[in-house]
Amino acid sequence: MTVLRRLRRAGGWFAATWLVALVGLAVTAPWLPFVRAADEKVRVGGKLQSRYRLGPGRHALFGVDNSGFDIFARCIHYARNSLLVGVSATVIGLLVGGALGVAAGYFRGWVDRIVSVVIDCILSIPALVLAIVLVSRLDDIRQELPGLGWVTRRWQVVAALSLLAVAPLARIVRAQTLALREREFVLAARSLGATSRRVIATEILPNLVPTMVTVASTGLGLLIAAEGTLAFLGVGLGESWGYLIEANRRRLDKAWWATVFPCLMLFVTVMAFNLLGDRLSRRFDVREVIT
Amino acid sequence: MRSVVTRRRAGAAIATVTVALVSVAGPARGTTPPAAEGDPVMGGTLVVAGDAEVTNPWTPKAMQCDSYCQQRARTFYDPLVVIGQDEKVHPFLAESVTPNADFTQWTIKIRSGITFTDGTPLNADAVIRNLQDASSGFLLRAVVGDLAKVPAPTAADANATALKVDKLDDMTFVLYTGKGGDPAKPFPWPSFPFALTSQLGLIASPKYLDSVAAGGDATKPVGTGPFMVESYAPRAKLVVVRNPNYWLKDAAGRQLPYLDKIEFRVIEDSETSAKALQAGDIQVFSTSASAVVADFRDQADQFPMNEQTKYVETNYGLVNLAADTPLKDRRVRCALSMAVDRAEYVDTLDAGITQPANGLFSPGQEGNLADNGFSTERNVDAAKQLIDDYVKETGKPVVIFYGTTNSALNAQRAELLKGWWKDIGVTMTWEQVPQDAFITTALLGKFQILGWRLHGGTIVDQQYIWWHSSASAPLGQLSLNFSRLNDPVIDENLDKARSATDDATRKAAAEAVNRQMAKECYAIPFSFTTWGTPHVKALKGFATMPTPDGAMAADGAGFAGWFWTTTLWLDPKA
Amino acid sequence: MRYALQRIGQLLVVFVVVTFAVLVAMRLGAGGHRELARRMLGGNVTDQQVDEAVRRYHLDSNYLVQYLYWLKGFVTFDLGYSSANSMSVAKLLAPRFWTTALLGIYAIAVGLLLAVPAAVIQAHRRDSWIDRLGNVASFIGFGVPAIVLGIFLQLAFSLHWHLFPAIGDSIYPWQQFGAHVRNFLLPTLTLAIPQAAIYTRLLRADMVATLQRDFVVLASAKGMPTRRILWRHALRNSLLSIVTSVGTSLGGLLGGAVVVETLFDLDGIGSQMVISVLSRDLFTVQACVAFVVFIVVVVNLVVDLSYSLIDPRVRMARALA
């Protein structure tokens, strides 16, 4: 029992450390002396180390790729995209999904019916399929409609992933709100004549926070995995771990490092968010899991 | 012209297609048939892999044909003429292709006694039907643009035209040249037979064409070829079985083909094909993926490899000359070209096995020059100077947009170019464009620079429709002259080459085109490809394809990388 | 019966709303129906073909009419025309259907095969080291992205130990059984492991609860062997959760199929969808998405209706409802 608890605590610490380190490195990378620029080629003794000539080692921690770029440097720089996209999508998902969920759960009636159908519909499309189609369609629409030049692939990916985050969050929040609105303290507040807005703001929302934070943490891991997968399939960002995997995987037998390290980055980061979510769910005693 | 070096699944090489239709010729491998191979053994099943699949329906008119498609099409279709290993055109299904004295009329006589595998007899009517059909296709129409046309109104199109054809007898007919299709403007076109070595010359059964036109099953093509289609699944598998009544015999009088069955698989990635060959899943494949070719050079004792380095493709940056961008300025174009580090390009992207390109004429091609006035050496200072001049003059920084198809190698190329151009003060942004959109982008001129690939061929006449100003259309309209090249010197020399009756004149004209393109930096050449065809030891009979007149047909004619399968055989002893 | 009809109705609404939304999304922003037709046919087409397509798919009508005709086509397997492959979408997808279907079925089967014994043993020996090991394994299995898992499996089994071909080939069992197994095993594992993790987590939790219920204690008191108690009494009472989880995790499974088919070069609906998305093959994309949604809807319906097969009380309740 205690071994397990200790293990779990260690997992939580590991996750927190990894995430802090990753965010720190990703943000400060341009100023760090030991991290090359993403487009800086590795040269040893003046000789360009292209075509995977350099495995992991002193000159390049994670080895080089076919063009001679430093895999470690790219892993660090590209972490920015993964984190940025994941966090943006999660925040949008929390705001929109939370709003929809609260509205559906609190007001019920036709609002609930519409929101529920929309959620059902979104969830009936496999998340990845939805994201792929969405990103690629946004590509076309952006080109066809004038004035959308500022929209970059990154925002398309964020938009697609946000939608993925909205549906499960809305569902969970709706269920929680439905339960909360029947609880004594909410009934009390309502019977005292508090407005809906006030009840939601003071009674409902604070009680939703633990669930939302927990779900968001695990969800963040899933979204980062989805971001990597999109890049892997060629519909995501070029500057992404998933893209590194796709770009190098055909040479897995000859230059394992170029594929394996980005894989590990993705894997460990996703696991770290999952661990964090697991810790939080135990802490707040939240049972809902996104599947 | 090809857009891609290695294609991923998504990237069936549609871009290839367009272009490749026309390019002709290109006798391949210098390897002479090794006499020591012994007598062919009949029978057996061969499994071949290829990397792209863009071809359905399998009608000569509509096929979108790259190298692998050409190879497969030639298992069930026979061409009218073929290119021999002597780089000359030899009759095949045609018994003869004869010009009149001034090369304005071409008399084609069809070989008798041949039937399609559905029992339809091959005769002049069948061939004319094919040519008429093909010349209404989007691209082949351009190939026969200088053949005379006559009005042939249809219910759908009152202004439709057809080739002007005179049928002399059941087996013979005449075609006429006419500038721009005008019968009143006959002109000498000595190199016309080269056009017939392309897709245009592949002859399908009229019954099959009728069935497809009526909405029937297009996936079961019927021709006179050495094999018959057993089954076809797009992007997966084509299975052909021996045509027991094939009309051609080998030099020793043995019935062709030797193999019982060929399974053509689509493996869109050459690295994967390589593993499949090593694992014994396939017996042969062709690739221009340099890293794979390099790998197989080290495995020659286990997997012999035929290499092709002549008449190969050129990887280059296709430049939009009509759009209102800095690329309109020669200085910018030349600077970009000079900034490319071709040594690093070859080392990195081409695994060190290709040659840096100084222009669009690959080695062996008519017009190729060791020195065309452009140096492949990187010259950052000079390039920077040119850019600085331009910026000073216009007051605007140079920002360009580069497009390429989805593939890892193409993305790498884009990244490398971005770095090199950054060194001379040019900002490049790039995006991967979906394959399908890619070709449309080029046709409509909605691009600045595209990563592109040009199919070789032998004579410059084959590039006429891609470079001549008459093939150019304004931006936003479909133009086979993607770059919207409009240069009097190039036009003049292309015309000269088309009508030249002697090789020397034609060669001089081609070289003039090469020099002019280099001078104006109309394209940004990167490298010439190298093709490899690694195969199992037991597979023999490469480059032994006979033509009826006793010459040897060339592998990879028009498209580097394909090979005749009619004469391949599997040696059970190896 | 009434319940079944009600459920079918609900799912039908979902299917219709989703496919309609997909149709609109696919056809939005083309700027005129002729332009739309041109794009749907893939660029190089004659005006005649454009007219034909406009007529055939009613592209000049509003989206609702277009949708009704599309729906009619979907029911009759007329899914339109694949611009990238120049053939009917139905014909293109038909062989690919089997790859995805087999992968899905294998993944669920293998997932259950892994998960059920694991969960039963874990629940039986709760808090033992084997339970903890199982928990850690399913935690990792649940979180590991399919690309990462697939690559690692490839690295280990194909490249390091040479047990399986690194190249995928969609060979079907009725063609060559051995080759089929060799080609489908790693992709199946890649899909099955996360499924197994999800099933294990849910089933273990349910089993733990079930094992504390009175009737399980009674079965003990009857002197039933542990094996019988676990597999006959407890497992059957925990099956609802696992059947439900098969339904709810199906979306993830199909999403995973997209990755796995791409990663292992298998020709399936998933890999075809990515190809079609990249080549803007609108009809094919639409058909693939509709197909996938259809599968999800149908499977969820089957899951729903199968409750009554497992639990007689549900059957009863529904009979009364």
Next chain:
Amino acid sequence: MTRPRPLQTAGRPAEGPLIELTDVRTHFATERGLVRAVDGVTLTIQRGRAVGLVGESGSGKTVLSRSIMGLLPRRGVVRSGSIRFEGTELIDAPRSTLRSLWGREMAMVFQDPMTSLNPLMRVGEQIAEPLRIHLGQSRAEARDTTIRLLTEVRIPSPAERLRQYPYELSGGMRQRVMIAIALACGPTALLADEPTTALDVTVQAQILALLSEERRERNMTLVLVTHDLGVVARHTDEVAVMYGGKVVERAPTAALFRRTRMPYTEALMRSIPTVDDPPHTRLAAIPGRPPDLVEPPPGCRFAARCAYARERCHAEEPSLVASSDDPDHHYACWYPVGTVEPVALRPADPAAVG
């Protein structure tokens, strides 16, 4: 009518101790600490007798009955003392020993028939299961036996019931099925843990009558766990009254009712529901709450609620002693009923409230 009775019981003595408990302790490890649910029980149950285990909720009677069966989970449970069944030590006996006894030698009827039957298994199968496994009966034999058993427990049209699921039966029917299951292999001892609590009053009587009848006919030992002294009075030969994990009074039933010694038992008796009470009347008639079993109070565990408690009761714990006038009557009390006058209760003892 032949009874499905295992052969091996033939030739066994009809008299003598069957179950001997010596200082049995069953403690549960919880977050709060060790719960001393059963805390030193010594008791002998004679063959063929009906023994009642009586006490409030939380007195440890259910835990004791499950301890005897060995049905408690292994993890988190601390056991000590000795439980002998026909001379076989059960504490820390391997699972296989217990399993060889379960069903065949000792069987149990649970409190709630609604939850104690497997909801997904037909009734017939649940009864036939032990027959087939323990007695090796064939499918057909087991079916016949099952029908006989159902007839015996007075379930009408048993052949049809076989094919039904538990949810199709009423509570009383289910409890009859439970009894049928327990009786299936003809056990030597039957432990019934509040077998009627969840049932209607009229049904309660029928079930108890059935149990008594079966016991007599089969010469079975019956341990009847209940909080209801009325039940005990009608259906048992002996009674053990439990409080706070201990047996506080033990006597032949008649003796106990004739002369109650333990104030707790007296309090219990006062709370016997009469026919006038609505069903399921709680035994809250005794003021205060049962003691905290994590930190039991020193002295007599009932002292805090006892009307007769004196200083000594709060300091020294009384042990179970035989009554001077009746050696079969044991009680644990410093001041048995009748020896002192009741006093006002002390203000709520913190431990008692805890």
